[in-house]
Amino acid sequence: MPADNSHLIVAAARRRSAATRRRAVAALRRMDATGVAITFESLAREAGVSRSWLYTQPDLKAEIERLRSRRRSVPEARPVPDRQRASEASLLRRLEVATERNRQLESENGELREALALALGERRTADLPGRCGDTPRKKSPNVIGPC
Known part of the structure; x- marks a missing residue:
């Protein structure tokens, strides 16, 4: 009977999934920071992931939709990235x-x-004239020192 290596396949799939998620989150942050229009298509292209995968990630999907709606509400102004908002x-x-x-x-x-x-x-x-100040009235004699 062959050895059960399914745990290796599962571990590889988890690593691949985590790497995909990291790429998507990093791309989303980059796009938001630079003010690029964020859509499922543009994020999928930027992150190198599929659009269908993005739709299956509830948190990423919600963030994409939130950023898209924010951009629609201010079409002529460049949106400020969330981490830069006061x-x-x-x-x-x-x-x-x-x-x-x-x-x-x-x-x-x-x-x-x-x-x-x-x-x-x-x-x-x-x-004021006639005021006795610190200035002497008479010139002091010339002092001649030793030669």
Whole structure:
């Protein structure tokens, strides 16, 4: 009686199936990242798989249909890949950070305006005639050092 090698055939089929799935997922991600129109036909061609196999994969089928419908809703704009889309929470956080930065800049501008006003006031009072400032009234004698 010949040896039962069916487990080897099953293992090879599983490896082939996993490799096919990896190619399809990688192609789908590449196509989404580059903004290429995603259809069953284009994905099958890009991944080197059959269209019929794509239709038998519920998760891939749903993702293809979701990406196709998203593209239809915005025909003239290039769709942004999902992993590059900003979530509502991240947009709100960015808005909070920008608002805080604006407050800081407003405060800094106020401080700088006040410092400028003080400096201009000091300069104006220093330029008044008859004011005894730091400048001596008489010229200092020439100092001659050792020869």
